Amino acid sequence: MLEYVTIQNASLVLFFVGxxxxxxxxxxxxxxxxxxxxxxxxxxxLxxxxxxxxxxxxxxxxxxARMVDPLPQALMITAIVIGISVTAVSITLFIGLFRKYGTSDWQKIIHRLTR
Amino acid sequence: MTALEPLPLYVPVLLPIVAGTIGYFVPTRIYKHILIVAQMAVVGIAVHLLAHVRRSGTLVEPLAGWAEPVGITLKLDAISAPLLLLVAVVFLLLFLFNYNKLYMDKLFQFVFVSLQGVIASLFLTADVFNVYVLIELTTVFSTLLIMYKKGKPALYNGMLYLMFSILAMAFFLLGIGFTYQTFGVLDFAGIRERSLAMTDRGALILPYSLMMTAVGMKAGLLPMFGWLPRAHAAPSAPSMVSAMLSGIQIKAGIYLFIRMQLMFGEALATRQLFLVVGILTAVAGFTLAICQRDIKLILAYSTVSQIGLIVIGLTSGSEIGFWGGIYHIINHAVFKALLFLTAGLIAKEYGTRDIAMIRGTVYRMPVVTVAATLAVLGMAGAPFFNGSISKYLIESGLSGDARWQAAIYVVNFGTMLTFTRYATIFFGDPGESRRAARGAVDRWPATVALVFGALILAGGIGAGPLMGILFPVADPGLLASGASAVGKTLVFAATFAAAIATYLLFVRRAVVLDRIRGISVSFNAMAMMMTGFFAFLLFYLLVTV
Structure with missing residues (x-):
């Protein structure tokens, strides 16, 4: 049982929680x-x-010889930076959206658009 | 002719971005000209690189002195070279078209040329992690462009597009993880090699389905195209942006689809599946297109249906069908860009985008209408126009099986029906007095629109030589042979007549259309559809492999 508790499996669980x-x-x-x-x-x-x-x-x-494979580490630094910037953009957008519509609900925005 | 050394491959990527950055410090009037000159240079470079690829094969360029698989490598091969040229030509024409538009301020132009560089590098990249980085970049740039005129729906459309893209790219990143775990490499060629050598095909399933879900979303395949019309036809987005998104950016998704199939297609049998997905996408696309009233939405949904057609060609399993699909990518880029540009002009002139309110553009805007008609004919696949050639090639790529051919006839019929309806805006009573309105449109955009129209005609009449130049096809003469021209014309005329009859008898008054149009899909439902696509792909592969 315990051999299934790995960081990799934990990351998969996390992915599906998201x-x-x-x-x-x-x-x-x-x-x-x-x-x-x-x-x-x-x-x-990764x-x-x-x-x-x-x-x-x-x-x-x-x-x-004892080092971990450096390639994924290097790539993930890039991925982290991209993640941060994209999040920043989406939050900025959200602020604009919230000011215009006064709600943060996807569904309510659609209703306001189609009305 | 002496063989010149090819220019470095990063030049067409960096040139627009560098020109955009340096030029940012000069006045707007000069800035515009700097960018246009830079784009002309990019077109020249793309031609030069294409010539090199055709003469001496794939160009490879490791960056910063690191070789594969560790370093980043740029590659230009027979598939990507014509597409690079396409990007350069369409961007140049779009810039010329919008030469004296007011919203062309510095920031807009800067974002636009940066996006050009990023899209160009997507066609040059040779490993999946680079693809991830570049797609995230195009997403951010496109979002900025979609909501550039900060209207109410624009913010929502931008937000939806951004979140949906990031969600897809999370799938892609996890797919990269599994790819690296399975193969230990991330470049296209290495993955292909090792996936063929793999004895346990089951290990390919998870990385493939994760990445394919993201690529399918980017390409707008069947259950995941909900974002496309919202982004491409965002009511407040400038028509130049719509033209670029529908003409060029969606093709980057298709290009990745091609790469994915080249990497995994031989090891995993997914050809039949995507043939069906392509047909379903095409049918869903034109069905929704017929239901719309907003002319830009009609065009956006018709993009979905053409994407389906392209995917059919690419997965037809024959060489003719494959290159027909690539030729359709190019043709669709040209006529869809022109359609969006003319739709923008028409909507501005009439002050509405409702298809029922616009009548008689042929009287009010004669030149624009001529250009739009050329695009419609190209779209419908009329003889002597570029669409007819690529559609014919896609069809002959599937000549072995009558069922698939019947499906293509249905798709072509649907396209004609859509554009029969669209063409109603050309005729009728323009409403206001003709004299007062005439000449209101700038001469300049109309002229550029005619250049686009000329490209559509040239792509049809000169298809044989053009394809010989662009693609390594064995016998370009065969492709555009006049032998079947009479037959093709008859088929076209018959389908066209049927489309007109169907329009007059059924479509004009159907209430069902309004019902379908009323359906609006929320973000959660779209995410659910994407997860569904992923799950389906996973199970399909688990069962079949």
Missing amino acids: LYGVLFHRNIIRTIISVNVMDVAAILF ITVNARPDQLPPVGPEHA
């Missing part, structure tokens, strides 16, 4: 947070690819 939030919450802020959770889960998953607990972080010239 997906649940996207599917079943109508609040835009919650959508933004949920998508972020999914993003983080994917990043967590970091743990090819990684074992006894490995060292890929820093400095020593112990090159």
Whole structure:
């Protein structure tokens, strides 16, 4: 049983928790947070690819043989930065949206648009 | 001719962005000209690179001295070179079209050329992580453009598009994770090689379905096109933006679809599935297009149906069908861009976008109407227009099976029906006095629109030589052979007559259409459809592989 409790599986669970939030919450802020959770889960998953607990972080010239695979780590720094910027954009947009419509509910905005 | 060294591949990516950044410090009047010159240069470079690819094969360029699979590599091959040229030409024409529009301020132009660079680099990239980065970039730039005139619906459309794209890209990122875990590489060629060598096909399923869900969303495949009309026909978005999104940006999604199928298509049998998805997308697209009253929404939904047609061609499993699909990508970009631009002019002149309120554009805006008619004929696949060639190729790519061909006839019929309805705005009584209105449209955009129209005709009449230049097709002569021209014309005329009859008898008065139009899908429902697509793909592959 315990061998299933790995960081990778935890990240998959996290991904689907985020997906649940996207599917079943109508609040835009919650959508933004949920998508972020999914993003983080994917990043967590990628970091743990090819990684074992006894490995060292890929820093400095020593112990090159015992280091963890550096490629996912490098890529995920980029992914984290992208995640932050995209979140910033969506929150900025949300503020504008909230000022115009006075609600943060996807459904209510549609009703106000079609009316 | 002596073989010149090809220019570095990053030039068409960086040139617009650098020109946009440097030029930002000069007055707007000069800025516009700098960008137009830069775009002309990009067109020249794209031609030059295409010539190189055709002569000496794929161009590969590792950046910053790191070789694959660690470094970032740019690649230009027979599929991406014509598309790079397409991007350059359409962006240049769009810029010329909007030469003296008021909303063309510096920021708008800067975002627009940056997007051009990013889209160009999407066609050049050779690994999946780069794709992730670039798609996120295009998403942010497009969102800014969609809501540039900050109207009420614009904010909602921008928000919907942004959230839906980020959601899809979360799937893509997890897919990248599984890909890296399975293969240990992220570049297209490496993944393809290792997926073929893989004995356990089951390990490919999860990375493929995760990434394909995101790519399918970007391409606007069947259950996931809800965002497309909202983004492409956002009421307050400038028509230039609609033209760019529908003409070029959606094609980046299709291009990724091609890459995905090239990577995994041989190891996982998904051709039949996407053939069906393509047909369903096309049918759903034109059905919804017929229901709309807003002329820009009609065009946006017809994009969905044409995407379906392109996917049919790409998954037809024959070489002719495949290149027909690619040719349709190019043709659709040209005539859909022109349709959106003319629709923008017409909507501005009449002050409405309701198809029932616009009548007699041929009297009020003769030149624009001529251009729009050319685009409609290209769209409908009239003989001698570019659409007829690509549709014919897609059809002959499926010549082995009568069922698929029948499906294509249905799609073509639907397209004609849509545009029969659309063409009603050309005729009738223009309402106001003819003399007062004539000449109100700027000569300049109308002229550029005619250039677009000329491209549509050239793509039809000169299809043989043009395809010979653009694509490595074995026998371009065969493709555009005049042998079947009479037959094609007859089929077109018959389908067209049927479309007109159907329109007059049924569509004009149908109440069902209003019902369907009234359906609006919320964000949660769209996300549910996407999850459904993912789950379906996963189970389909688990059962079949």
